[in-house]
Amino acid sequence: MDHPILRAEALVKTYGQGDTELVALNHVNFVVEAGEVAALLGPSGSGKSTLLTALGLLNLPERGSIWLRDRLVVAEGVAQVDLAAVRRGSIGFVFQKANLIPFLTARENVLLAMQLNDRVGRAAAARAVSLLGELGLAGRADHLPEALSGGQQQRVAIARALANEPPLILADEPTAALDSHRGREVMELLKRIAHDRGAAVVVVTHDHRTLDVFDTIHEMEDGVLTRRPGAPA
Ligand SMILES: Nc1ncnc2c1ncn2[C@@H]1O[C@H](COP(=O)(O)OP(=O)(O)O)[C@@H](O)[C@H]1O
Ligand SMILES: [Mg+2]
Numbered sequence: 001m002d003h004p005i006l007r008a009e010a011l012v013k014t015y016g017q018g019d020t021e022l023v024a025l026n027h028v029n030f031v032v033e034a035g036e037v038a039a040l041l042g043p044s045g046s047g048k049s050t051l052l053t054a055l056g057l058l059n060l061p062e063r064g065s066i067w068l069r070d071r072l073v074v075a076e077g078v079a080q081v082d083l084a085a086v087r088r089g090s091i092g093f094v095f096q097k098a099n100l101i102p103f104l105t106a107r108e109n110v111l112l113a114m115q116l117n118d119r120v121g122r123a124a125a126a127r128a129v130s131l132l133g134e135l136g137l138a139g140r141a142d143h144l145p146e147a148l149s150g151g152q153q154q155r156v157a158i159a160r161a162l163a164n165e166p167p168l169i170l171a172d173e174p175t176a177a178l179d180s181h182r183g184r185e186v187m188e189l190l191k192r193i194a195h196d197r198g199a200a201v202v203v204v205t206h207d208h209r210t211l212d213v214f215d216t217i218h219e220m221e222d223g224v225l226t227r228r229p230g231a232p233a
Helices: 048-055 083-090 106-117 121-132 152-160 180-197 208-214
Strands: 006-017 021-033 037-043 061-067 073-076 092-093 169-170 200-204 216-223 224-227
Touching: 006 048, 006 200, 021 048, 021 061, 021 200, 021 224, 037 048, 037 180, 037 208, 048 200, 048 216, 073 083, 092 152, 092 208, 106 121, 106 152, 121 152, 152 169, 152 180, 169 180, 180 200, 180 208
Parallel strands: 037 200, 037 216, 092 169, 169 200
Antiparallel strands: 006 021, 006 061, 061 073, 216 224
């Protein structure tokens, strides 16, 4: 069944102009369904981060349209809704570095994301703790980031990205700073979340060792996106 969470059509993004103009996204089409975990591969500079930030409504393309669960949010490069509000409520981001707030505990870092969405009080506090528990951090909820390993910090960042139960999770090289064992754990976790909650997950990755985790594999080259033939449907 078709349940697209995110659909993008004919995205075009250029940087610079004249002699230095660079087409970072060259008529890119993209769709990701509920429960699907999609990989975005490609050499450095091919436009992966540009695509992810466009899909995440952080960095709009000049041309092309984006639908989030059938709602047109960007039409021909123009915002149709309050993008910041859509981002806060519907999109979870995970970056290469955890970027936790250093003077807040793991629990407070997760809770802050909920507070920004007006989710406060005991239920929110309890959810922050239970999410950390789900991510294997039950005993670490009251630790500051500096007292956590890199893998633990990244799992806190994932808990934060999930705090508001976003239907869409976008991750840019989330395992780059982790060893291969921890990297695989993080990927398996994202997959479990997609499958259990029906979220759509898009991951930029360089790690060819974890490609078996993905439902779909897309490859980017010079701003052009292709779906890798032979990848599982
Ligand atoms: N803010 C920017 N200004 C100018 N050029 C940029 C900017 N961001 C990215 N680029 C260029 O766009 C191309 C795609 O970059 P990026 O999306 O970061 O690729 P990737 O994530 O695949 O490494 C690269 O050539 C990069 O140098
Ligand atoms: Mg990048």
